Amino acid sequence: MLSFFMRRVVIALAALLLLPFPLSLSEKTNVDYIEEVMNAIDENMVAEYIQALQNFGPRVTGSTACWEAGNYIYNEFVSYGYSTHFINWSYAGYEDRNVEAILQGENNASVIICAHYDSVPGSPGADDNGSGTAAVLAAAKAIASYREKLHLAYTIRFITFSGEEQGLLGSYYYAEQARNNGMAIVAVINADMIGYVRDDMGKNKVKIYDVERSKWIADVARGISSNYSLNLSIYERNAGASSDHWFFIENGYDAVFFHEYQFNDYYHSSNDTIDKMDLEYAARVTRLIVGTLLKIAGGEITDEEPPYVAIERPGNFLYIMDKEVMATEETIIIGKITLVFDAMDSLSGVAGIMVYVDDEKKAEIKTKPYEWVWDEPAFFTHEIKVVARDNAGNEAEASKKVTIFNI
Numbered sequence: 001m002l003s004f005f006m007r008r009v010v011i012a013l014a015a016l017l018l019l020p021f022p023l024s025l026s027e028k029t030n031v032d033y034i035e036e037v038m039n040a041i042d043e044n045m046v047a048e049y050i051q052a053l054q055n056f057g058p059r060v061t062g063s064t065a066c067w068e069a070g071n072y073i074y075n076e077f078v079s080y081g082y083s084t085h086f087i088n089w090s091y092a093g094y095e096d097r098n099v100e101a102i103l104q105g106e107n108n109a110s111v112i113i114c115a116h117y118d119s120v121p122g123s124p125g126a127d128d129n130g131s132g133t134a135a136v137l138a139a140a141k142a143i144a145s146y147r148e149k150l151h152l153a154y155t156i157r158f159i160t161f162s163g164e165e166q167g168l169l170g171s172y173y174y175a176e177q178a179r180n181n182g183m184a185i186v187a188v189i190n191a192d193m194i195g196y197v198r199d200d201m202g203k204n205k206v207k208i209y210d211v212e213r214s215k216w217i218a219d220v221a222r223g224i225s226s227n228y229s230l231n232l233s234i235y236e237r238n239a240g241a242s243s244d245h246w247f248f249i250e251n252g253y254d255a256v257f258f259h260e261y262q263f264n265d266y267y268h269s270s271n272d273t274i275d276k277m278d279l280e281y282a283a284r285v286t287r288l289i290v291g292t293l294l295k296i297a298g299g300e301i302t303d304e305e306p307p308y309v310a311i312e313r314p315g316n317f318l319y320i321m322d323k324e325v326m327a328t329e330e331t332i333i334i335g336k337i338t339l340v341f342d343a344m345d346s347l348s349g350v351a352g353i354m355v356y357v358d359d360e361k362k363a364e365i366k367t368k369p370y371e372w373v374w375d376e377p378a379f380f381t382h383e384i385k386v387v388a389r390d391n392a393g394n395e396a397e398a399s400k401k402v403t404i405f406n407i
Helices: 004-018 021-025 034-039 042-054 064-079 124-144 168-178 210-228 246-250 279-298
Strands: 082-089 096-101 107-116 153-163 185-191 205-210 232-240 255-261 306-313 317-320 321-329 332-334 337-344 350-357 360-364 369-373 376-390 395-406
Touching: 034 124, 034 279, 042 064, 042 279, 042 369, 064 082, 064 096, 064 124, 064 153, 082 168, 082 369, 096 168, 096 317, 107 124, 107 168, 107 279, 124 153, 124 185, 124 279, 124 337, 153 168, 153 279, 168 246, 185 210, 185 246, 185 279, 205 210, 210 232, 210 255, 210 279, 246 255, 255 279, 306 376, 332 369, 337 376, 360 369
Parallel strands: 107 153, 107 185, 185 255, 205 232, 317 332, 332 395
Antiparallel strands: 082 096, 096 153, 205 255, 306 337, 317 321, 337 369, 350 360, 350 376, 376 395
16 A cells, blocks of 8 residues: 555656646747737728728818717727827817827837828728728737737837828827927837738838838838748838828937838729728738837847947037037037937837936937037036937947036
8 A cells, every 4th residue: 555655646746647748848938929919910800990980981180070080999999908098189270189098018118009090081091091090909909918918018009190181280299299298209100001002013012111210110020021921021211291100200209101012092082992902911011010019019129239329519619609619629618518419229229318427417318309408517628428228228328528618
């Protein structure tokens, strides 16, 4: 007869043998939830959102249809369990609302996915911009099911703007307020007209509009397309004031604009309807956008390189009361001066810079322009130093000795 101790050992061994083999020896610990979230987005999901927005009719900013579309978006965000609110704005004789939903990450710094939900008079706006708004809603819905599983280094903000067709008014207000309030934004991903294909040439291509400092976001998207077999070649174009990414760029944030490769033949017309769209393409571009969003928000970008940083002003000149007077062998400053710095990182973007005078921290600046006015009393020789940090935590610094006389 087995002893009590031996019986316990046998029972324990039997229990272990009954456990599923993968769990005991080779349990998958790094589930690729990005792929699972992307795969949750299909043509039917995208079509449902676009059709619902089209059904409101022309969603002209300030109209009842636009107001009702805003309510629809708000209620969708709420139904997915997000903290959601309207942001009222008034500008240039127009007033309306942006709609924002928030998924808190470990850091308050945010990654934004956005689109405008208004349309021009006479147009039901299926592609422009029901498609981009559908991408934001699809991202919110797909991510909601994984919110407890995803590791989010940064907060995600799902935003839909009104007033785009009147001159980017809703996004102008949001970006300006973000800058004035010192809001930290890692990246802005704007979707506008992502669902039209004229022929086979356009089915596997997508445009991303960016500026030099936001090209790293396009590089992340390129990696997502390749790693997850989305079969979308990315073509970068220089960003302009053509959609809601622009005022984020103007306010110093890294932003890009995703756009279909072939421009919609039915743009701004009564024929901009869902039946003219390629919903498979729209769903695939949406998955690309969502994968890019999650890769950045998860802090999963591989970047071991320090950012570029430089002191652009002062140079080797004589400055009197913030004016450059003449070239000199050394930097001589009389009175106050505006210091100007540059910083860039092509892999993960710049999180911000810190300004020091003689190793005493004077300012921390999160967005361009990187400027600080030195108007404190100072005499003789001092060292200016700037430290830049990228979104992967790498740092670089630049310094310069100056002679200053400021009472």
